[in-house]
Amino acid sequence: MDPLWFVRTLALCACLWRTCTRGSASDCCEGDVLLLLDSSGSIPSYKFSLFLRFLSELLRPFRLGCGHVRVGLVQVGAEPRLEFGLDTHESQDDLQEALRSTQQLPGDADMKAALRLVQSLLRPQAPPMLLLWLTDGVEPGAVDGPMAALRGRGVTVLVISTGNRNYQLLRRVMGAVRLQVRDLSSSSVVLHWHPLRSYSLHYRPDMSNGSISTLNLPADTSWTELTHLTPDTTYTAWITADNNISHRTTPSVSFRTLPERFGPVAVMVLDCSPARLRVSWSPVEPEQVQEYSVEYGQIPSGPLHTLTRPSHQSSALLTGLHSDREYLITASALHSSGQQRAMSVRVCTSVG
Numbered sequence: 001m002d003p004l005w006f007v008r009t010l011a012l013c014a015c016l017w018r019t020c021t022r023g024s025a026s027d028c029c030e031g032d033v034l035l036l037l038d039s040s041g042s043i044p045s046y047k048f049s050l051f052l053r054f055l056s057e058l059l060r061p062f063r064l065g066c067g068h069v070r071v072g073l074v075q076v077g078a079e080p081r082l083e084f085g086l087d088t089h090e091s092q093d094d095l096q097e098a099l100r101s102t103q104q105l106p107g108d109a110d111m112k113a114a115l116r117l118v119q120s121l122l123r124p125q126a127p128p129m130l131l132l133w134l135t136d137g138v139e140p141g142a143v144d145g146p147m148a149a150l151r152g153r154g155v156t157v158l159v160i161s162t163g164n165r166n167y168q169l170l171r172r173v174m175g176a177v178r179l180q181v182r183d184l185s186s187s188s189v190v191l192h193w194h195p196l197r198s199y200s201l202h203y204r205p206d207m208s209n210g211s212i213s214t215l216n217l218p219a220d221t222s223w224t225e226l227t228h229l230t231p232d233t234t235y236t237a238w239i240t241a242d243n244n245i246s247h248r249t250t251p252s253v254s255f256r257t258l259p260e261r262f263g264p265v266a267v268m269v270l271d272c273s274p275a276r277l278r279v280s281w282s283p284v285e286p287e288q289v290q291e292y293s294v295e296y297g298q299i300p301s302g303p304l305h306t307l308t309r310p311s312h313q314s315s316a317l318l319t320g321l322h323s324d325r326e327y328l329i330t331a332s333a334l335h336s337s338g339q340q341r342a343m344s345v346r347v348c349t350s351v352g
Helices: 003-016 045-059 092-100 111-121 144-152 167-174
Strands: 031-038 069-076 081-084 129-135 155-161 180-182 189-192 198-205 213-217 223-226 234-242 253-256 267-270 277-281 291-298 304-310 315-318 326-334 340-348
Touching: 031 045, 031 111, 045 092, 045 129, 069 092, 069 111, 111 144, 144 155, 180 253, 213 223, 267 326, 267 340, 277 291, 277 326, 277 340, 291 315, 304 315
Parallel strands: 031 069, 031 129, 129 155
Antiparallel strands: 069 081, 180 189, 189 223, 198 213, 198 234, 234 253, 267 277, 277 315, 291 304, 291 326, 326 340
16 A cells, blocks of 8 residues: 555545644544445455555544544445444544454445445534545446535545546545635625645636636635625636646536625614614625714704714714604715615604
């Protein structure tokens, strides 16, 4: 077994689990590792033994049990079998003995049945899971769909193949750069993905004259923020991974920016008394507003008073009022572009 595989695999495992600020990484990891071991007749017994030895060395540094790392093993044969579940072994001695005693299954590999078994082991609210599939790459069958379903449930798939067959299929199975949309606003979005190598991220508005924008991102990048987007507009983003093969377009994601809010959508009156009251309004994003203006006057006629507040404030104290009178209060958001949106409320002061 190539020792470089060990280093790379261990690094990828570490990416899945959160690490404490104190102690060693092996003492404070949390996550599930489900081993999918190809046990088909195309694998010689000596290679099967190498697989088991590789797994033994790979898992030895980690502390096992609830709150740390849980390990399960599914063998892929003519009748796939759960050798041991995620909650079976809580010590390295037990796990190592279980790996040493694992016997190769006869017959051809039924990957579809094995993946159905894997899906049955997934539980809601479970820690992050890594599915580590060891195979010789010989005719795994139509596994794209089941593997995509596992990734859709938050499972990270890592494939280690001792052969060079079905290379493109195994790359698709890993699906390392699935995009996720987070922190969406009217003018920006944050996109997340699992890091692999180096990337080019492309995005464009879904309109006939929309141009493509491209960001070149360094290796190990797992997120980026797109800014200066158009409000209330649908965008499509996709990533191409730079590698020694050809650029391959990875799964894309579409999102729609939120409508731009030019002004308060609600005005509330607090602490009302005969001569004063406090008015509050739903704030707009501070970077979109230059200042707020509050106008108030007695109904049906009376002098009009005006207050201004900076963009980071969303309330004002109105004084000099008369008891048992009705007032019209209007809160406006003033933008540097000159646009303005207002919301009004009518309120009666209390009796003095």
